Amino acid sequence: MSKRLSFYGLVALAFICILFLAFNQRYSYFEHRLQPMISDVEIRPRTTKIQEPVTAYITGYTDNVTITEILEVVDQQRRAIRREMENYKYLNGRYGVNVSKLEDLVMEKGGRPMRSIILTSWRSGSTFLGDVVNAHPANFYHYEPLLDYGIVQIREQPYADESLTRIISLLNCEYKDLDRYLNYGKTHPWVFNHNTHLWRQCQAHKRICWDPRFVSRFCRLFPFQSVKLVRLRLHIAERLLAEEDLGVRLVLLVRDPRGILQSRKHREWCPAKPDCSDPALVCKDMESDFEAAVKLSKKYPHSFRVVRYEDLSLNPYQHVNELYNFYGLHFHGNVKRFLDTHTKNDVGGVSSTFRNSKAAPFHWRADLDFEEVRKIQKVCERAMQLWGYVMALNSTHQKDFDPITNYRLQL
Numbered sequence: 001m002s003k004r005l006s007f008y009g010l011v012a013l014a015f016i017c018i019l020f021l022a023f024n025q026r027y028s029y030f031e032h033r034l035q036p037m038i039s040d041v042e043i044r045p046r047t048t049k050i051q052e053p054v055t056a057y058i059t060g061y062t063d064n065v066t067i068t069e070i071l072e073v074v075d076q077q078r079r080a081i082r083r084e085m086e087n088y089k090y091l092n093g094r095y096g097v098n099v100s101k102l103e104d105l106v107m108e109k110g111g112r113p114m115r116s117i118i119l120t121s122w123r124s125g126s127t128f129l130g131d132v133v134n135a136h137p138a139n140f141y142h143y144e145p146l147l148d149y150g151i152v153q154i155r156e157q158p159y160a161d162e163s164l165t166r167i168i169s170l171l172n173c174e175y176k177d178l179d180r181y182l183n184y185g186k187t188h189p190w191v192f193n194h195n196t197h198l199w200r201q202c203q204a205h206k207r208i209c210w211d212p213r214f215v216s217r218f219c220r221l222f223p224f225q226s227v228k229l230v231r232l233r234l235h236i237a238e239r240l241l242a243e244e245d246l247g248v249r250l251v252l253l254v255r256d257p258r259g260i261l262q263s264r265k266h267r268e269w270c271p272a273k274p275d276c277s278d279p280a281l282v283c284k285d286m287e288s289d290f291e292a293a294v295k296l297s298k299k300y301p302h303s304f305r306v307v308r309y310e311d312l313s314l315n316p317y318q319h320v321n322e323l324y325n326f327y328g329l330h331f332h333g334n335v336k337r338f339l340d341t342h343t344k345n346d347v348g349g350v351s352s353t354f355r356n357s358k359a360a361p362f363h364w365r366a367d368l369d370f371e372e373v374r375k376i377q378k379v380c381e382r383a384m385q386l387w388g389y390v391m392a393l394n395s396t397h398q399k400d401f402d403p404i405t406n407y408r409l410q411l
Helices: 002-037 048-084 126-134 159-171 179-187 196-204 212-219 234-242 257-264 279-299 309-314 316-327 333-342 370-387 395-400
Strands: 114-119 139-143 224-229 248-254 304-308
Touching: 048 196, 048 212, 114 126, 114 234, 126 139, 126 224, 126 248, 126 316, 126 333, 139 159, 139 196, 159 224, 159 234, 179 212, 196 212, 234 248, 234 279, 248 279, 248 309, 248 316, 257 279, 257 370, 279 304, 279 370, 304 309, 304 316, 309 316, 316 333, 370 395
Parallel strands: 114 224, 114 248, 139 224, 248 304
Antiparallel strands: none
């Protein structure tokens, strides 16, 4: 009897062991299946051996999805550029531009884009001229790439070299080391939102917009690049002309200091900043730019040019056509349409580019009283003389005189 009880006891013990092993194996199976779905908060208390493979799984999956999205958007834009450039009139040697097909201008195909730069200071007409250039087909617009430096003028070290390094990286579509620039853009969208083609994709694909892998690939598709600079003085910018591999063409945009300072009065970010509001500093920069302009006109006659905002405004079609020839760009129908709609009437606020172009440069004559004008002229006489601006003699003279002369840079 006791032997029989012992036998049944052993059978029962074996059955319990088998059930325990089966349950433990099943629990491990489900735990393994559920691990990819566990959140970081749930994973944190676990041991390192469990945490590392789960995190790697999630990160790897997300990264693969991001790369897939980047490649799809880039391919979509590549096709769009080909359509946009189907009937483009390549200059074929005219104006020093020896290109005859799209591939000659596309970086991802080993080509070199046409790179145009506008250099000026705040409220000198650069937003208008920047948009004129950006009206060109298939253009990638680097809008004020030094925005995060604040309301300062870069005249010397320590900012001269680092700012130039950034601009050159952007022109080469190398965003991998531009964390400060990209992070600033995440909370200041105007870093990208003037770039028509890029911002359209950013609106549809917000997750990848500020990813350096995306922007680098996207930028390399474009046959034309333009840059607007308002914080860098001309003697510093010479290095951009000296970089032969870039092939940049640079225009210095100049404006009457009375018009500049009148326009800046309406911007809340300007009055407390000496580099923006002090007439003496403004005109000292204009004198420095003149000296650099004379030098660069001799040294780089085919890649440097000066234009006054007033001349551009009074005859926009002629001067834009001449600037497009200088930049090596075709005066496309899109550009004419832009001028047709942006130079006839005032629409919008102080930052709008819809202006009666013939009146816009001369608002200062009515907006400033003569005492304000006198103070500006007192410290700006030499700068005004160098750039061909006429002094106002009194309040009556100020209201109806012609403040500009027929001007040509004297070398």
